[in-house]
Amino acid sequence: MDDAKSRTRRRILEVAAELLERDGGQALSTRAVAAAAGIRAASLYQLFGDKDGLLSALAVHxxxxxxxxxxxxxxxxxxxxxxxxxxxxxxxxxxxxxxxxxxxxxxxxxxxxxxxxxxxxxxxxxxxxxxxxxxxxxxxxxxxxxxxxxxxxxxxxxxxxxxxxxxxxxxxxxxxxxxxxxxxxxxxxAPEPTLAARALTLDATLGEADPATVPLRPVETALLRDWLQQLAR
The missing domain is CATH 1.10.357.10 (Tetracycline Repressor, domain 2)
Structure with missing residues (x-):
């Protein structure tokens, strides 16, 4: 996307966000957004497709x-x-x-x-x-x-x-x-951690460990973590 389109897209999102927070989603329309952004409705459609596309972009924002x-x-x-x-x-x-x-x-x-x-x-x-x-x-x-x-x-x-x-x-x-x-x-x-607590702790430790430091193949580590999660239930 070139700079001009990027600026226009950002402007539309800023205006749409302001209208959304002020009036709510039901009141938001592509026509109102285009008018507030000072652009043609066709330009909005080119960038977002339709209102659903605009709402999806707003959700990302x-x-x-x-x-x-x-x-x-x-x-x-x-x-x-x-x-x-x-x-x-x-x-x-x-x-x-x-x-x-x-x-x-x-x-x-x-x-x-x-x-x-x-x-x-x-x-x-x-x-x-x-x-x-x-x-x-x-x-x-x-x-x-x-x-x-x-x-x-x-x-x-x-x-x-x-x-x-x-x-x-x-x-x-x-x-x-x-x-x-x-x-x-x-x-x-706890003075004596339960089996489930021990399993959870080891599973979390394996999840944070550098794979290069674990003396198991990836498939073995995955299997071990699956067993630990079963024990933790």
């Missing part, structure tokens, strides 16, 4: 904004505390950008999630992998990630649907703590 904020979260040294901070940041982003959030998580199409969504998932897996490596997870990191994402998106979408003046400030922290209690162990290690 929204995930990029979310990911940029997520990447500012540095590790606190406590993986469970990092889970809390990540949860709070997620909910805060959704409440600050409700129209974006609904576009990202409320109307997602199977197989159509933007690449930035996968990067956000990988960041979550990094925090959970650290918790598992320290023996703090009760379930495998992949399952924990699914549970965390289901819970935090459910809470955020629920809060978005309630007028700000009627939102109960206890909903998000109570759900967060209930989930963390269900997924993690106490800060002090």
């Amino acid at each position: 929204a995930f990029d904004l979310y990911l940029a904020r997520k990447q500012t979260l540095s590790s606190s040294g406590d993986p469970v505390e990092d889970m809390r901070r990540g949860w709070d940041m997620h909910v805060d982003f959704g409440l600050r950008h409700p129209a974006f959030y609904v576009l990202m998580y409320g109307t997602d199409r199977p197989g159509r999630r933007p690449p930035a969504a996968q990067e956000a998932q990988e960041l979550l897996m990094t925090f959970l992998g650290r918790a598992a490596a320290e023996g703090r997870l009760r379930v495998p990191p992949v399952l924990a990630a699914h549970l965390v994402l289901a819970a935090v998106t459910g809470v955020t979408l629920s809060l978005i649907g309630v007028p700000e003046s009627d939102r109960d400030p206890e909903v998000s922290p109570r759900m967060r703590e209930a989930l963390i209690d269900a997924l993690t162990t106490d800060t002090s290690p």
Whole structure:
């Protein structure tokens, strides 16, 4: 894409994002976006195809904004505390950008999630992998990630649907703590870790290890990790 088209595309996305946050997705139209951007509707269609194409590009833009904020979260040294901070940041982003959030998580199409969504998932897996490596997870990191994402998106979408003046400030922290209690162990290690805890810790350690340092062939490592995940259930 040449510079002129790139600038036009960026301008359209900026205008569309402003209209989306101001008026919501239902009020967003290609005609309104083109008029606000000072371009012909034909130019918008050439770049995005139709309204669905524009919304898909906006979802990518929204995930990029979310990911940029997520990447500012540095590790606190406590993986469970990092889970809390990540949860709070997620909910805060959704409440600050409700129209974006609904576009990202409320109307997602199977197989159509933007690449930035996968990067956000990988960041979550990094925090959970650290918790598992320290023996703090009760379930495998992949399952924990699914549970965390289901819970935090459910809470955020629920809060978005309630007028700000009627939102109960206890909903998000109570759900967060209930989930963390269900997924993690106490800060002090158990005197005799269970078989499941040992399996989770070894699996997480293998996942973070440099393959060159593991004295197993890749297929053997994959098989071992599969067995460990079975033992952790």
